[in-house]
Amino acid sequence: MIPKVRQVFIKTFGCKVNYTESVAFAELAAKRGLLPVELTGSRVDQDGSGAPPVVFINSCCVTAEAERKAAQFVRRIRREHPECEVLFSGCGARNHLTRQKYVDAGARVFDFHSEAFAWLAGNVGADSASAGASAASEAPLSVDEPEVPFESGIIGTARSRAFIKVQDGCRNFCTFCIIPFVRPYASRPVDEILDEAERFISQGFRELVLTGINIGHYGMTPVDSAVNIATARHWKRSRLYNRRADHPSFFDLVDRLLERIPEGTRLRVSSIEPEDIDDRFFEQLAHPRMCPHLHLPLQSGSNRVLAAMRRLYATEEYAVVARKFRRACPAGALTTDILVGFPTETEQDFQQTLELCSELQFERIHGFPFSPRPGTGAARMKQLPRAEVQERNRRLIAHCDPIAEERWRRFVGRRSGVLVEERLDGGAYSGHGEAYQQVRLRTTPGKAVEPGRIVLVKLEDFREGRFIARMPAGAACT
Known part of the structure; x- marks a missing residue:
């Protein structure tokens, strides 16, 4: 039996829908007391419990490259962190013509996130040596899959x-x-x-x-x-x-x-x-x-x-x-x-x-x-x-x-409401305008802005795919 799971690392491949579902999965895991972790070093045991984290992979199969990267990631985790259980779900898992590669790489493969979460919530399973025990179905592709809960x-x-x-x-x-x-x-x-x-x-x-x-x-x-x-x-x-x-x-x-x-x-x-x-x-x-x-x-x-x-x-x-x-x-x-x-x-x-x-x-x-x-x-x-x-x-x-x-x-010189998303080195911030302009926002000395706010700024320049803007001292925030 594996130790009780206390940590989870989530890796997402694919579209914004997948990322949305992964964040929802993380929030559900947090409600069960599971801590999000990063995988660094040769062995991960950040809380001293003796229980390695479970790795949850939300996969994509829209392109061959997405499948290749997902399979490569499973193999790397099994090689660098053999103590970790690998749960594999998402579109790649539901593609029954290609899912065997993930089983062979050493992942527990689940058709739906709800099934992976049920395993995680139970937090007890077989020895990690049997991690690839999920059998890949040889059934033809079907459009009769059951509905799953919506995650936002x-x-x-x-x-x-x-x-x-x-x-x-x-x-x-x-x-x-x-x-x-x-x-x-x-x-x-x-x-x-x-x-x-x-x-x-x-x-x-x-x-x-x-x-x-x-x-x-x-x-x-x-x-x-x-x-x-x-x-x-x-x-x-x-x-x-x-x-x-x-x-x-x-x-x-x-x-x-x-x-x-x-x-x-x-x-x-x-x-x-x-x-x-x-x-x-x-x-x-x-x-x-x-x-x-x-x-x-x-x-x-x-x-x-x-x-x-x-x-x-x-x-x-x-x-x-x-x-x-x-x-x-x-x-x-x-x-x-x-x-x-x-x-x-x-x-x-x-x-x-x-x-x-x-x-x-x-x-x-x-x-x-x-x-x-x-x-x-x-x-x-x-x-x-x-x-x-x-x-x-x-x-x-x-x-x-x-x-x-x-x-x-053509946006240079115009004003835009920039959603502040991340603080960068040197006191600058990154974010997006209402037309999805990528913006690097500089502030006056001593002026800070809380990420998650919308700041009305003037777009001063455009360099290397992003706008440069400066937030004046009296800039309006919402």
Whole structure:
């Protein structure tokens, strides 16, 4: 039997939803008296109890690189800290085509965080030599996973912003994406979301972030949760989902939240798909308590590639949404994701992507190279040479970075409400403006600001991807 667990180390891979869930996991663990620790040295026993910490890994399987890093981390922990139990959960654990690698590396693999927490809460298990005893299922990928409780949490070294998870899962079945097979599909009750928002506000948080896997689907339900990918690729969105009569839409939810959020607190939307946006959302983005930032995934600037990806929009439709945002929020920021090197992508397709990026002038682009996910439609297509994919990704970044810098520089000289997140060396602070500008904030001598506050400052310069601002002695804080 292992000693009673008293410490836990949490490692997260992947998206903001994963980080939100990890913070919630940490808070649940803290309520059970478990201390968060860092793994340093050859052996960890910070409380003198003789009990090594348990390592909890919240995994990602969206890219092959995320899976590789997670498996590498498990092996490193087992090698450097063999006394530690390793609990492995998240999307990587639920991908039954690839999870065996984590078992082989020496982790206890759990489909859901609730199962991992149940083990942790019981804090008694078999000898660590049997840590890899969880058998990897050989069952095919399924979209019939059970629902799990929603977890929300606080992200930031100074508990600066609160993330509220409102929705989970997606059934769009994009041909490159594994998510429909590893995430349950559910929407959270609206009253529960409103109550949690009020709780965070009462605790002093000045920024609430709505997050989910596909938040535009809040309040929807799939037409057939057991649909297989072979037929789903030929469906249109109107046939994939129905609006639940007992749920408001996502935009109804935003209205309800804006009614409750007091002055001095702001609301941010993490990401939303272009086909899910209606004109009401642009009115909401212009609200004084709404952050004027829209993350709108593009993936490709070629209609031919978008069709092969089974995305539910064309570039012309995407551009209409982008231009409506620019008109509604002239002082806002438009950011996006672009997937480079999809199997059918030609050089002409890639050039069309670069041209659309030049036209739409994104403030930030997250470009990432395609990697085939076993079980998806794109994995069965003829793949491009890896070197060509990597080269296109480098070209995308080289093309878009100067555009982004020029776009950001238009904010120089303007005022922005900066959420202070972390104190840096030399008395400076880091934070983000309402349009998600990265800001380094300098204060006057003897002037300190509490992280988690919003400070109104003038953005004086833009260097190396971040703004420089100085907080005057009489700057307003909320």
